[in-house]
Amino acid sequence: MASQAAIGFTRGAPSLDIIDTEGLVEATRLAFAEDPAGTTAYGTAVGYAPLRKWIAEQHGVPVEQVLVTNGSMQADAFLFEQLVSPGDAVIVEAPTYDRTLLNLRQRGAEVHPIALHEDGIDVDAVQALLESGVRPKLAHIIPNFQNPAGYTLSAPKRARLLALASQYGFTLFEDDPYFSIRFEGEQLPTMLSQDTSGSVVYASSFSKTVCPGIRVGYLVGPAEVIAGIAKIATTTYISPNMVSQSIVNQFCRSGRLDKSIDTVRAALRQRKDALVAALERELPKAEYTAPQGGYFMWVRLPGVSIDALADAAAEHGVAFVKGADFLLEGGDDSVRLAYSGLSAEEIDEGVTRLAAAVRSLDA
Incomplete structure (x- = not known):
């Protein structure tokens, strides 16, 4: 056997x-033909400017609230570096993405796993943890078709998490690379789009919708958080991959996405x-x-x-x-x-x- x-x-x-390889070939041609200088330059830590603007428009936020990265895992790592210090409490779903657990444990976080149900994280258990006196820096949530479980966070639970984040002052990290890949049922609005207290930092990726090898992800969040992460990105790599981001920009704007x-x-x-x-x-x-x-x-x-x-x-x-x-x-x-x-x-x-x-x- x-x-x-x-x-x-x-x-x-x-x-x-x-994978739309034909569309990627055309997007690559357009990237080099229409903006050879921007595509081949170092760029800045916040990402390729036209793509950053496109993402901001999709989410209805000012461009200052967007940072484009080398994949969403890089975005996650930057956010954790910005917000989580050794000993800080962090809420995660149980089960959750294995690389998230690894990253947080390597940072010395005090990880609090909360059971995941078919309609998302057990919000009653989250509230009980908060009422017990635990003050997390952030809660990591994969709201749509969660990795590894495939579950989706319900609308009522999204509303409750937003309220708890506002009340207790923690960051709600909405890690959402699968948002667009719904093939059944009704699309639910992001928590970012419903946030009125500046509690949400949102991450997504083009790896699942364009191709994995493109390695382009992004963060959307409060401008001061994004500015802080931009400083980390600058010292990490000066700028992310401008060629990939320019190709994604053309792919998105052409309708191919x-x-x-x-x-x-x-x-x-x-x-x-x-x-x-x-x-x-x-x-x-x-x-x-x-x-x-x-x-x-x-x-x-x-x-x-x-x-x-x-x-x-x-x-x-x-x-x-x-x-x-x-x-x-x-x-x-x-x-x-x-x-x-x-x-x-x-x-x-x-x-x-x-x-x-x-x-x-x-x-």
Whole structure:
């Protein structure tokens, strides 16, 4: 079995067939043809000016509230460096993105994981933590199609988090790279768009809507916060990648971004449906909530040792990410399955192999 070509449910990235390479070639030509000086120069730490302006217009904020970075992980790191010192309390979802946990722990933060439900973080538990006297510097929230769970934060919970952030004076970090990738249901407004107290810093990325290799992300937040982060960015790299940002600017302004998002949405809906159908057929005892967008599904396999399953799955030519990787504790019966980079046929075969691996544990 190990000789089979492996099928990986591991990486949250789109496959090449749903990336608009033709549009990127044209955007690249336009970037160098229309602004060769700006595209090839160092630039400044706040990012490529035309793209910064476009992002500000999309969010309805002054351009001073926007900073464009080398991917959203860079944006996250800058924000944490600006706001979080060793010993500072930080609220995170449980489970949450593993790199977030790693970054915060490396900074010496006092991490407070709060259980994640199908409609988002347990806001009652957040409020109880605040009422107990904990004063976090920030709460990290992935509101749409959360990585790793695929869950979406409900409108009432968004409103409550905004109120708590205003009342207790912490930053609500809305980490939202999947916002545009909704293929079912009604789009919810961002917390940034509803913020009246300057509590929200918003991050997003073009990695999920243009292509991962473009490495362009951004932050939107209070002007004084963005100005502070700009100083960190200046000492870190003088300026981010102007070539990538100029290409993204042309891609967005040409209308190609909207077409790309439509393509990605259609493909991901099909892939999610294939995953659900295969799980229903092959692993009927599996527990999950099918996402309405994004790249990931959190799957619980009651009674299965995921550590043992990982070894068996490798023997059957399939890979996943262990649920425990996204938690400080727990998740020992859960996996994250990323369906974004696989065809429907590969997903079906991958789940068939995964089910065979599960059965082999009882053999």
